[in-house]
Amino acid sequence: MQPSKLLKPGLYSEGSSDREGATVRLKGGRCRCGYVFFPMQTYGCERCGSHGDALTSCELPANGTLLAEATVHLHADKNRPAPFTIVKVALDDGPVIRTLLADDSAPVAPGQRVTGRLAAVGQSESGETVLDLRFSIAS
Amino acid sequence: MTRSLNELRPVYAVGIGWHRYQNPSETPYVELGLTAIRAALADARIEWPAVESSYVATALLGMASGRPMLRHLGATGAPLMHVENASASGSTAFRHACIEVASGISDVALAVGVDKRNPVRRSDTGIGHLAEDAIVPFTHFALLTNEYSVRHNASAEDIARVAVKNHRNGAKNPNAQRQQERTLDEVLGGKRVSGSLTALQCTPIGEGAAAVIVASEDGIRRLGIDAGRAIRTTASVGRSERVYPPGAGFDAALTKETADLALAQAKLAPKDLDIIELHDAFTVEELLYIESIGLCPEGRGVRMLKEGALDIGGQCAINPSGGLIAMGHPIGPTGIGQIGEIVMQLRGEAGPRQHGGARTGLAHMVGVGAVCYVHILQK
Numbered sequence: 001m002q003p004s005k006l007l008k009p010g011l012y013s014e015g016s017s018d019r020e021g022a023t024v025r026l027k028g029g030r031c032r033c034g035y036v037f038f039p040m041q042t043y044g045c046e047r048c049g050s051h052g053d054a055l056t057s058c059e060l061p062a063n064g065t066l067l068a069e070a071t072v073h074l075h076a077d078k079n080r081p082a083p084f085t086i087v088k089v090a091l092d093d094g095p096v097i098r099t100l101l102a103d104d105s106a107p108v109a110p111g112q113r114v115t116g117r118l119a120a121v122g123q124s125e126s127g128e129t130v131l132d133l134r135f136s137i138a139s
Numbered sequence: 140m141t142r143s144l145n146e147l148r149p150v151y152a153v154g155i156g157w158h159r160y161q162n163p164s165e166t167p168y169v170e171l172g173l174t175a176i177r178a179a180l181a182d183a184r185i186e187w188p189a190v191e192s193s194y195v196a197t198a199l200l201g202m203a204s205g206r207p208m209l210r211h212l213g214a215t216g217a218p219l220m221h222v223e224n225a226s227a228s229g230s231t232a233f234r235h236a237c238i239e240v241a242s243g244i245s246d247v248a249l250a251v252g253v254d255k256r257n258p259v260r261r262s263d264t265g266i267g268h269l270a271e272d273a274i275v276p277f278t279h280f281a282l283l284t285n286e287y288s289v290r291h292n293a294s295a296e297d298i299a300r301v302a303v304k305n306h307r308n309g310a311k312n313p314n315a316q317r318q319q320e321r322t323l324d325e326v327l328g329g330k331r332v333s334g335s336l337t338a339l340q341c342t343p344i345g346e347g348a349a350a351v352i353v354a355s356e357d358g359i360r361r362l363g364i365d366a367g368r369a370i371r372t373t374a375s376v377g378r379s380e381r382v383y384p385p386g387a388g389f390d391a392a393l394t395k396e397t398a399d400l401a402l403a404q405a406k407l408a409p410k411d412l413d414i415i416e417l418h419d420a421f422t423v424e425e426l427l428y429i430e431s432i433g434l435c436p437e438g439r440g441v442r443m444l445k446e447g448a449l450d451i452g453g454q455c456a457i458n459p460s461g462g463l464i465a466m467g468h469p470i471g472p473t474g475i476g477q478i479g480e481i482v483m484q485l486r487g488e489a490g491p492r493q494h495g496g497a498r499t500g501l502a503h504m505v506g507v508g509a510v511c512y513v514h515i516l517q518k
Binding site for chain 2: 068
């Protein structure tokens with residue numbers, strides 16, 4: 001097995017593996033007021049303004065319901081060639097996130113259950129496989 | 140105790156002017172801005188020294204762009220400030236010009252918006268993101284288009300009709316960046332940008348300028364301004380995004396609360412509005428926002444659009460200027476240009492795009508962040 005590394009280790013970690021591959025735990029936060037957010041930050045709670053010890057890290061499974069999808073046909077950034085598909089997902093724990101659909105995913109539609117997994121997106125300079133979060137239809 | 144704008148002394152728009160919105164060119168911003176200001180002064184029939192304070196709306200020109208422009212009108216020493224509030228920069232400048240006059244600090248103030256299409260630079264917050272670099276505004280609104288279509292069973296054709304109407308309005312506006320009528324086939328057949336959005340359903344960011352001069356009743360009398368052409372601002376509300384229930388679209392929720400406050404301030408109901416100029420940077424926004432403003436129940440916007448109720452001459456003319464889709468969206472000027480369009484309509488001076496009998500108009504802008512500004516003007 002090739003050595004690998006996460007593209008954005010500050011935002012997610014590798015969870016347990018199933019036959020579809022590695023699941024993902026998102027690094028979210030929870031405020032004393034009950035508000036759950038992503039990603040974790042310590043500046044202050046958007047709902048109540050509490051900061052410091054009021055905010056604690058929590059792991060959010062990358063499972064949720066698709067709210068919307070859009071395939072981008074034109075994108076100015078050459079590092080991210082179009083087409084690619086953006087998904088808006090309501091995580092089961094509350095936060096709504098927007099990120100990329102897996103390139104090999106079947107087409108998705110609002111209301112479907114989706115899961116985030118780690119997908120190979122390139123090679124690091126030292127030869128490791130770089131893994132990033134991608135969503136696809138939940139198995 | 141706090142007071143709203145219409146509880147202070149009355150404030151009127153007395154002069155309006157533009158430099159046409161256009162594709163990026165070699166024309167310096169100074170020339171764009173001066174053209175709009177001189178047109179507004181001529182419209183009000185006053186001279187530059189009468190202007191006691193200036194609010195310069197610009198998002199993309201960088202630091203301190205106002206004085207190098209205003210000095211060519213004759214350096215009177217009057218105060219000036221710059222307003223950057225994303226797409227709502229112009230609306231925000233207009234609000235603060237109105238507040239300055241309504242408060243009694245000045246009798247005559249200028250709100251001018253000017254911009255060139257320079258790169259947008261936003262500072263890093265220090266908080267990471269999954270893929271926000273891949274989600275430019277047209278994809279944000281492509282996602283909302285997908286949600287609206289599914290929730291309300293609206294087709295791509297239904298939503299694209301917003302662009303057909305607004306291009307038709309823009310074709311009659313000499314200050315519009317796009318002045319060409321487009322068929323539904325042309326709109327749908329154009330270059331695909333993101334999701335179901337095609338190029339003619341997206342605003343063409345360009346350059347230009349817009350200016351509005353506001354005055355008190357004292358100022359109008361003292362300067363001999365024609366009171367019959369002065370249009371009163373009867374509500375001004377600015378808001379920023381709160382935390383909404385998960386999955387609720389913040390653009391629509393923020394618009395609803397801002398518009399509700401403005402209508403309450405002017406003691407009006409949505410059905411009283413004759414004209415709405417709103418932030419239609421992308422077609423779906425027009426449907427979302429007329430529903431948020433309360434013109435019709437959620438999901439009924441397409442029906443109004445198809446019935447012609449949103450046309451010039453219909454129940455409520457939406458974006459008679461052509462809106463952001465056809466008139467354009469040079470950022471700083473946009474919110475001020477909306478006010479100018481409403482003033483023109485309420486005066487009955489809008490020529491071939493005149494909405495008959497217009498007495499009440501509402502201007503709406505959202506800006507990334509998100510912020511929302513709503514003004515109501517009445518004859």
